[in-house]
Structures are given as C-alpha cells and as structure tokens.
Amino acid sequence: MDNTAPPEKDENADALVLSTDPLHPANHISDLCRRFYTLGWVTGTGGGVSIRHGDHIYLAPSGVQKEMMQPTDMFVMDYRTKKYIRQPAVLKPSACTPLFLAAYTHRNAGCCIHTHSQWAVLVTLLCESNLQSPTSTRHLFSIKEIEQIKGLSRGGTGSSEIAEGGRKLGNLGFFDTLRIPVIENTAHEEDLKDSLEAAMREWPEACAVLVRRHGVYVWGKDVVQAKTQAESLDYLFRLAVEMHGLGLKWV
Ligand SMILES: CSC[C@@H](O)[C@@H](O)C(=O)COP(=O)(O)O
Numbered sequence: 505m506d507n508t509a510p511p512e513k514d515e516n517a518d519a520l521v522l523s524t525d526p527l528h529p530a531n532h533i534s535d536l537c538r539r540f541y542t543l544g545w546v547t548g549t550g551g552g553v554s555i556r557h558g559d560h561i562y563l564a565p566s567g568v569q570k571e572m573m574q575p576t577d578m579f580v581m582d583y584r585t586k587k588y589i590r591q592p593a594v595l596k597p598s599a600c601t602p603l604f605l606a607a608y609t610h611r612n613a614g615c616c617i618h619t620h621s622q623w624a625v626l627v628t629l630l631c632e633s634n635l636q637s638p639t640s641t642r643h644l645f646s647i648k649e650i651e652q653i654k655g656l657s658r659g660g661t662g663s664s665e666i667a668e669g670g671r672k673l674g675n676l677g678f679f680d681t682l683r684i685p686v687i688e689n690t691a692h693e694e695d696l697k698d699s700l701e702a703a704m705r706e707w708p709e710a711c712a713v714l715v716r717r718h719g720v721y722v723w724g725k726d727v728v729q730a731k732t733q734a735e736s737l738d739y740l741f742r743l744a745v746e747m748h749g750l751g752l753k754w755v
C-alpha cells in the first residue's frame with residue numbers, strides 16, 4: 505500500500521482538523537507541542553505527539569518547528585486501513601508514525617508522546633545492563649521507592665480509577681519497581697519500529713520505551729494519561745541523573 509501517494513480530493517478532509525474545541529486532536533496536538541517546547545521536549549523539530557480519536561489517528565508533519573504547528577498542518581490516518589484521509593500537500597507525516605502506531609496497536613493507547621528531553625537522553629547513558637535477560641533488550645532503567653512512581657500505570661494504559669483506600673488501580677505503588685526498557689538508536693527514526701515493538705512485547709508492564717542517545721516514547725489510554733506519565737517519567741529521569749551526580753544510588 506502506498507501511504508505517501510496524494511490523497512483523492514476530499515472536500516470534507518479539512519473538517520477533520522477544523523474545530524473550535526480546544527480539546528479537538530488537531531488543536532490539542534498544536535497546544536501540547538507549544539507546552540512541551542518550553543520543557544525542552546520538542547526542541548529543534550525533534551519529538552512529537554500523536555492522538556487517536558476513534559478510528560482516526562492525528563499526526564504532526566515531519567521536520568517542522570513543532571511549537572509553531574497549526575491544526576491545518578495535521579495529517580489524519582484511518583487506523584483500520586492505515587491510509588491517510590487528510591494529507592497537507594507540502595508536508596510529510598512525522599517519521600515517528602510507525603512508533604506511534606506501535607503504541608496504538610500493542611497497548612491500545614489513545615495518545616503517544618515522543619520527547620527529546622535531555623534527562624531521558626542522559627539516563628539512557630547511565631542505565632546498567634539487564635543481566636537477567638542478556639539475550640534481548642539489554643538495558644533497563646529501573647527505579648523504586650520514589651513517590652512519583654505512583655503516577656505511572658502498568659503497561660501505560662492501566663486504569664487510574666481510585667479504589668477503596670485511595671489506591672489507584674493499575675498504577676504502580678511506592679514499593680513497586682518501575683522498569684523502562686532501553687533500545688539502541690538507529691540512523692532513521694522509522695527503523696526503531698522493530699526493536700520498540702520487541703521491547704513492548706518483552707516488557708508488557710512498561711509504560712514507555714527509552715531510546716539511547718535519543719529520547720523516550722510514552723503512551724497512555726488518553727491524552728491526560730500520556731501527558732502525566734511523560735511528566736512523571738521526566739521527573740524520575742532527572743532525579744536519577746541528579747542522584748547519580750551526587751553519588752547516590754537510585755535503585
Ligand atoms: C532533530 S531531528 C529529529 C528527528 O529525526 C526525529 O528524531 C524526531 O523525533 C522527529 O521526527 P519528525 O519526522 O520531525 O516528526
């Protein structure tokens with residue numbers, strides 16, 4: 505299937521991205537990227553966000569200033585056919601598209617965030633070998649007994665409903681160990697797909713995948729969960745790096 509062929513003329517395609525609702529995916533992606541830019545997550549055109557809205561996948565264009573995007577810049581893909589139903593003529597879809605699709609397919613995610621946060625990059629340089637499983641995903645970021653771990657769900661899309669006693673169902677507890685696999689970077693973003701999918705399969709409880717010397721992919725059942733988990737992870741990555749600098753062990 506040729507996903508890059510120009511779409512057939514569809515007068516209704518713009519209706520997919522035009523809305524006065526700030527939470528409409530086309531508006532929401534533009535807004536999130538502006539916020540993430542201030543955190544250094546999507547600097548210099550790197551990183552990005554995708555949202556699944558029913559059977560429609562919203563994707564940002566490739567190689568653009570992510571904080572300057574407009575709703576009309578968005579690509580829309582039909583999730584079932586994997587064909588673009590809206591394709592801005594002068595732009596290409598994000599090279600992260602196969603990675604975002606992996607989160608939708610393997611975790612039933614509703615949103616996936618890719619950051620180039622320096623804390624994520626630094627922590628990939630400090631992660632130790634996973635000696636228990638030397639055959640596949642070789643490296644793992646693990647941390648426990650830090651309160652912010654409770655902001656992360658099992659598998660990334662676990663329920664965050666509050667159970668009796670105030671416990672968040674599906675979320676990790678203070679004494680649980682958070683484990684995030686680290687995969688090696690590739691020359692081209694789209695070539696990360698196979699190793700990212702392998703890491704997701706090998707670590708079904710992981711809510712994210714780190715990419716060495718590159719950044720992190722984080723997902724959630726919806727935008728709120730993906731965003732808050734990306735925030736919790738960035739907090740933990742930074743904490744781990746700072747602890748390392750102070751000579752403290754984080755595991
Ligand atoms: C600074 S270029 C970064 C890209 O190669 C890539 O890593 C990335 O995250 C964004 O890809 P894009 O195709 O612009 O959405």
Ligand SMILES: [Zn+2]
Nearest residue numbers: 550551693719
């Ligand atoms: Zn990237």
